[in-house]
Amino acid sequence: MKPIHVSHAPKLIKWKNKTALLEFTNRFYSPAIFIVGLLSAYRLIEYTYALPILIILAILSSIVISYSAWHRWKKDFFYLAEKEQNIPRRTTIVIVLTECVLQFLVSIISFWWISGVPACIASWTDLNRITQAYVWTSLLVFTFVMHIVAWKRSSKEMYRCLRETYEHLEMA
Numbered sequence: 001m002k003p004i005h006v007s008h009a010p011k012l013i014k015w016k017n018k019t020a021l022l023e024f025t026n027r028f029y030s031p032a033i034f035i036v037g038l039l040s041a042y043r044l045i046e047y048t049y050a051l052p053i054l055i056i057l058a059i060l061s062s063i064v065i066s067y068s069a070w071h072r073w074k075k076d077f078f079y080l081a082e083k084e085q086n087i088p089r090r091t092t093i094v095i096v097l098t099e100c101v102l103q104f105l106v107s108i109i110s111f112w113w114i115s116g117v118p119a120c121i122a123s124w125t126d127l128n129r130i131t132q133a134y135v136w137t138s139l140l141v142f143t144f145v146m147h148i149v150a151w152k153r154s155s156k157e158m159y160r161c162l163r164e165t166y167e168h169l170e171m172a
Contacts, residue, residue, distance in 0.1 A: 020147070020148055020151050023147070023151065024144055024147045024148075027065075027102065027103060027106045027147070028106060028109075028110055030061050030065060030103075030106070030107065030110065031061070031064075032057045032058065032060065032061035032107060032110075033110050033111075035057060036054060036057060036110075036111050036114055037114070039053075040114045045114065045117065045120075050120070051117070051120045051121075051124070054111050054117065057107070057111075058104050058107035058108055058111065059104060061103060061104075061107050062099075062100045062101070062102075062103035062104040062107060063100060065099070065103045066096050066097075066099035066100040066103055067096075069095070069099045069103075070092070070095055070096050070099065073095055073154065073158070074087060076158070077158060077161060077162070080158070080162055081161075081162060081165045081166075085165065087161060088161070091157045091160075091161060094153065094157060095154060095157065098146075098150040098153065098154075099150070101146075102143065102146055102147055102150055105139065105142075105143045105146070106143060108139070109136065109139055109140055109143060112132075112136050113136075118132055
């Protein structure tokens with residue numbers, strides 16, 4: 001009798017990696033994109049004066065989304081810890097700051113190709129459209145790598161906080 005041969009292809013994307021990728025794409029869903037889309041539809045951001053408005057919208061969007069991400073992280077922690085307790089200030093700062101910076105970068109990536117923004121960037125920096133495409137792609141890859149680092153850091157913070165919560169239960 002011949003042995004059974006199974007051709008097993010290793011999984012390229014495990015569930016946790018798929019989750020990290022899905023969370024990265026979910027970062028691009030922001031109410032600020034609708035506001036910028038509306039401004040673009042009425043040709044209100046075709047001039048160089050409107051670029052600061054986009055930066056302000058990106059900052060506001062990053063603050064709002066990082067605040068909601070922090071509350072989601074905190075709810076997950078309370079659920080896993082099975083009680084409400086104080087979260088260390090360092091953990092709060094790490095989570096909120098990384099979320100804020102990442103969401104700001106995602107907003108810039110999202111707003112880049114809308115309407116007259118490439119022309120504004122070209123007039124401000126003398127970068128042609130092809131060079132802007134390379135800069136945009138580099139920024140997208142950099143943001144993705146930063147998202148993975150922040151995602152792993154957030155998981156480690158959750159694990160550390162949970163370990164500290166239940167360390168009184170450890171037996172030697």
